[in-house]
Amino acid sequence: MGSVSKKTISRHTTHTEQGSHAFEISGYSLNKGIGVGQYIQSCTFTVGGYDWAIRLYPDGVVEAFRDYVTIYLELVSQDAEVRALYDLSLVKQETGLPVSMWCKSTPREFRSRDSSRFAPQSGGFIPRSTLEMDDIGYVLDDYLTIECAVTVVKEAHLYQTSAEYEIALPPSDLSDHFGKLLLEEEGADVTFSVGGETFAAHKIVLATRSPVFKAELYGQMKERTAQSVTIEDMQPAVFRAFLHFIYTDSLAQMEDLDHDDYSEMIRHLLVAADRYAMDRLKLICQNVLCQYIDVDTVAATLALADQHNCESLKNVCIDYMTTSDEIDAVAATQGYANLKRSCPSVLIDVLEKRSRIQKE
Incomplete structure (x- = not known):
C-alpha cells in the first residue's frame, strides 16, 4: 500500500x-x-x-x-x-x-x-x-x-493553511484523444464529400457537438441512412478546420496563412458555425474578427455579423464606425458599397448613433 x-x-x-x-x-x-x-x-x-x-x-x-x-x-x-x-x-x-x-x-x-x-x-x-x-x-x-x-x-x-493532502493531476487530454480519433479515422461511420475531397468522421461525435448534425444523422433526414454526405457551399480547408474544432474544441493551427487569409478563414468558420449551430465556435470567431477590424474591413465585417446574427461583433463594428475619424475612408471601400446594397437597415443604425454622438 x-x-x-x-x-x-x-x-x-x-x-x-x-x-x-x-x-x-x-x-x-x-x-x-x-x-x-x-x-x-x-x-x-x-x-x-x-x-x-x-x-x-x-x-x-x-x-x-x-x-x-x-x-x-x-x-x-x-x-x-x-x-x-x-x-x-x-x-x-x-x-x-x-x-x-x-x-x-x-x-x-x-x-x-x-x-x-x-x-x-x-x-x-x-x-x-x-x-x-x-x-x-x-x-x-x-x-x-x-x-x-x-x-x-x-x-x-x-496565509497559513491547515494540513493539506494533495495528489497531482495531469491536465486533461480529452481533446488529444478525440483529435487522434479524427486523424486515424478508427471507427468512422460516415464520410463527407466537400469540394472534391473526402473526410471520414463519427456520427455520434458530430451529433453530440451540433444539433444540426444530430437532426441530419439521427433524425428523419435522408442523411440518416447515408454513408456519404455531400456538403455544398463550403471549401475543403474550412470543413477540415471545422472538424478539428468539433473534435478538439480548439481552433486549428494556421501559421501558414498570412494576415488576410487567416481572417478570411475565420469568416468562413463563423458561417459554418452559424450553419451548424455551434455557438461556442461562433463566439470564438467573432472575438478573433474583432482584432481584425480596421478601415478596410469594418463594413464587410458588419455585413457578415448582421447576416449571421452576431450581435456582439455587430456592436463592435457599429461602435468603430460611429467613433472613427476616418468614416470617409470607410465609405470609399467596396465593403461599404456592398453593405449599402445588402444591409441598408444596419447603415441607418450607424448613422443614427453617429449623429447622437456628435450632438453630445
Whole structure:
C-alpha cells in the first residue's frame, strides 16, 4: 500500500493587475517638426488603480536625441508610488502584431513626484530613420500604433493553511484523444464529400457537438441512412478546420496563412458555425474578427455579423464606425458599397448613433 504524506503550508502571495493601451497616431508625419521636447500624449488609462499615459516626442525629448523618436510610459496619478512592470511595443501595420521595443521584466518603482514616473529612463527609444523604414512597416499610410502593457504589483498577503493532502493531476487530454480519433479515422461511420475531397468522421461525435448534425444523422433526414454526405457551399480547408474544432474544441493551427487569409478563414468558420449551430465556435470567431477590424474591413465585417446574427461583433463594428475619424475612408471601400446594397437597415443604425454622438 502506498503511504500518504502530510504537509502544512504557509503562503506569501503577491497580487498583480494587468492592463494594456494602444495609442494610435493617424497623420504621424504631421507631428514631425513640432520641436525638440514637444510631445503628443494618449488618453489616460487605468491599471491597478493608477492612471497612466503614453507620450510621443516626434523630434526627440532633448537636443542630444533629436534624431530619435522618443516614447515614454508615464505615471499620471498625483502623489503616487507604485511598483510595476511594463512593455512598450510598436505595431507592424500590415500584420497588426506588436514588436516589443522596451520592457522591464522585474518590477521597478514609479514615483509621480520625480523623473522615475517615466519609463524607460532613456531618450533614445528608436532612431527616426529606423522607425520610418518602409520594409519594417511600423509606419504605413502615415499611421503609427504604440502599445503598452502594464503590470502593477499590488499588496502582498501571508496565509497559513491547515494540513493539506494533495495528489497531482495531469491536465486533461480529452481533446488529444478525440483529435487522434479524427486523424486515424478508427471507427468512422460516415464520410463527407466537400469540394472534391473526402473526410471520414463519427456520427455520434458530430451529433453530440451540433444539433444540426444530430437532426441530419439521427433524425428523419435522408442523411440518416447515408454513408456519404455531400456538403455544398463550403471549401475543403474550412470543413477540415471545422472538424478539428468539433473534435478538439480548439481552433486549428494556421501559421501558414498570412494576415488576410487567416481572417478570411475565420469568416468562413463563423458561417459554418452559424450553419451548424455551434455557438461556442461562433463566439470564438467573432472575438478573433474583432482584432481584425480596421478601415478596410469594418463594413464587410458588419455585413457578415448582421447576416449571421452576431450581435456582439455587430456592436463592435457599429461602435468603430460611429467613433472613427476616418468614416470617409470607410465609405470609399467596396465593403461599404456592398453593405449599402445588402444591409441598408444596419447603415441607418450607424448613422443614427453617429449623429447622437456628435450632438453630445
